[in-house]
């Protein structure tokens with residue numbers, strides 16, 4: 001079986017192997033260094049965001065090759081701003097976007113380096129995250145399996161330091177390359193430069209349109225250890241049966257199964273996953289909430305603070321399954337705001353504001369929104 005995908009400056013990566021498992025022998029072929037020209041046009045974005053909000057970009061461009069970067073910066077010089085769009089699974093798009101929307105579509109995966117202990121795998125930003133995790137496992141590069149089925153692209157994964165089922169991206173992160181759209185140069189970011197924290201990084205804190213992440217590198221250990229502490233995985237029947245022989249592929253399948261069972265599929269019901277972050281409160285504040293609500297779900301942090309389950313707060317406040325016009329909170333996942341059809345960003349933000357105010361009044365806790373609002 002052969003896989004081939006185009007990367008950056010006209011390279012083709014060809015990965016060969018048996019149908020069940022790919023080997024990591026990579027063959028590189030040069031294509032003629034073709035310059036892909038920028039084509040700027042208007043674009044309906046309803047199918048480019050998983051909340052399925054009505055939105056239109058006055059100016060939209062597909063970023064498909066590093067050869068377009070200079071031209072992209074030139075185009076930006078004549079405009080007021082830009083927004084870098086991946087799979088649109090963590091955004092709230094307003095009806096008309098005034099900025100230049102850059103849709104990242106670069107592809108390619110290869111072994112960037114190898115040591116005795118680990119493989120460093122580089123993926124281009126436009127790779128679909130879940131397919132990349134799957135491809136890594138097919139090649140014997142385990143370590144990202146707990147992050148299976150998270151929607152979106154590789155390039156967006158560091159932006160909010162994606163995490164799920166006991167693993168966060170920064171645990172597997174090596175470095176990344178980004179284009180500085182202001183200074184017009186490629187810049188390398190180490191793990192420290194990215195300043196990762198819970199659903200946050202330097203990229204999420206910088207105004208949009210400054211950085212275009214072009215490629216991300218991951219450190220995947222040769223002596224792999226499963227991460228099974230998360231309750232849904234601990235209690236998973238097939239994983240428990242596998243015991244010490246559990247494989248990364250089995251964890252991948254289990255994570256996919258749990259996610260499909262628990263989360264609404266954006267292809268069926270528009271949503272952006274968890275709409276709010278889990279708020280972190282002081283030990284004193286936690287003690288007050290615990291006294292009033294002994295069943296509160298919370299996780300002790302290393303610094304003595306507590307992370308409260310935002311889903312529990314929203315559920316407890318009675319929002320689970322509540323509907324306001326075309327939007328509502330999902331009837332099985334209180335943390336997931338859904339679009340039942342025809343919603344706009346205003347509908348989404350009105351419901352989010354109402355919930356935020358209610359949670360603040362009931363529990364004295366400020367909820368922070370996870371998806372980025374784009375205007």
Ligand SMILES: Cc1cc2nc3c(=O)[nH]c(=O)nc-3n(C[C@H](O)[C@H](O)[C@H](O)COP(=O)(O)OP(=O)(O)OC[C@H]3O[C@@H](n4cnc5c(N)ncnc54)[C@H](O)[C@@H]3O)c2cc1C
Pocket residue numbers: 050083084085086087088089090091104125150151152153154155156157159160161162163164203208211212213214263264265266271272273274372
């Ligand atoms: C059903 C569902 C489940 C989800 N589950 C999880 C989960 O378990 N854990 C989790 O962490 N998240 C989860 N998410 C949120 C989302 O999938 C992730 O945040 C994902 O990384 C977003 O990727 P994207 O390509 O769709 O980014 P977009 O939504 O397109 O963009 C998100 C942000 O990243 C920026 N960005 C995108 N690409 C680039 C780039 N190449 N360079 C610079 N900036 C860029 C955008 O400007 C924007 O600020 C879920 C979402 C859905 C819909």
